[in-house]
Amino acid sequence: MASSFLSVSLLFIGLHAADGFMHYVVSRCDFNSTDLKDIEFIRSYSYNKLEIIRFSSSVGKYVGYTELGVKNAENWNKDPSELAAMRAQKETVCQHNIKIWYDAALTKSAEPKVFLSSATPPGGKHSSMLVCSVFDFYPKNIKVSWIRDGQPETAGVTSTDELADGDWYYQTHSHLEYTPSRSGEKISCMVEHISLSKPLVTDWDPSMPEPERNKIAIGASGLILGLTLSLAGFIYYKRKARGRILVPSN
The missing domain is CATH 3.10.320.10 (Class II Histocompatibility Antigen, M Beta Chain; Chain B, domain 1)
Incomplete structure (x- = not known):
């Protein structure tokens, strides 16, 4: 057997x-x-x-x-x-x-979920590292590859084995270490799996580093919350002012 x-x-x-x-x-x-x-x-x-x-x-x-x-x-x-x-x-x-x-x-299959993020590589040998994380797919066999400006990218690529989650699903992670050579280049993570009718391609948006996007999102949320509280306080003050009775002084 x-x-x-x-x-x-x-x-x-x-x-x-x-x-x-x-x-x-x-x-x-x-x-x-x-x-x-x-x-x-x-x-x-x-x-x-x-x-x-x-x-x-x-x-x-x-x-x-x-x-x-x-x-x-x-x-x-x-x-x-x-x-x-x-x-x-x-x-x-x-x-x-x-x-x-x-x-x-x-005989069943589950489509993978793909998340593309940036990270700081250890040792500082490269200026950037992209991480393509693939979650919740079944069966186990899967292919994760990188594309740079329409061409397969193999240099600086390391990948983990398919890791079992313990619930029939699997996950895997692929890392790409690179130094951007010019502005406007396009880097994508391509996932091929039996559950997909065609390869799933996820493009990386280098317009803003992920930590900066998170900071802006948090700051915007704080600003909206502050404006909401200020408006609520102003409305409360105006309502209380209408209910006051003014007594003239002697």
Whole structure:
């Protein structure tokens, strides 16, 4: 079976605990496609975290790993109906459910979200660094590349591996270190993924550094808030002034 297989536990049965001892049985399907030849059904019996006996569809019978397991395996392997029932699990349980899993999840895809930002490179060797961050995509395989003035840019590019978020989604980040050679140049991050009908191209706007844009946004928000509070105070003052009664002095 290929090394990049998926393992899915189907059943957790026979769980018993008494005086600190535990016996449990786990059935699972290992597979890398929906073809029957690429599926293996395994039922494992363990006692206090030690596997004592196992049935594997690739072997076709029970195999014991301890003295007790060997004795049980010999007895169970003598029963043709028991072996026939276990061998049938590969098709009736595994293949049936694997087709459902493929249709429900493994054949689906999620479009990536792309964020382009600037950062200060370590060591000061380059005047600028762009970071293309790609989030929330599925499946894992993705291609992130850079384009500069319509031509592929490979110099000064470093990228991370696809990182699993733990919720079926992935993220990756690509860095471009460069020294702008002239004004008006166009730099873009291009993302290619199975969920996209065409490459997703995000252009970098070098008109203003990101920290400066953030400062302006914060300052504008503060100015609007200040004007709003001043207007509210002025309206309150005018209303109070109308309600006053002036008493002439002697």
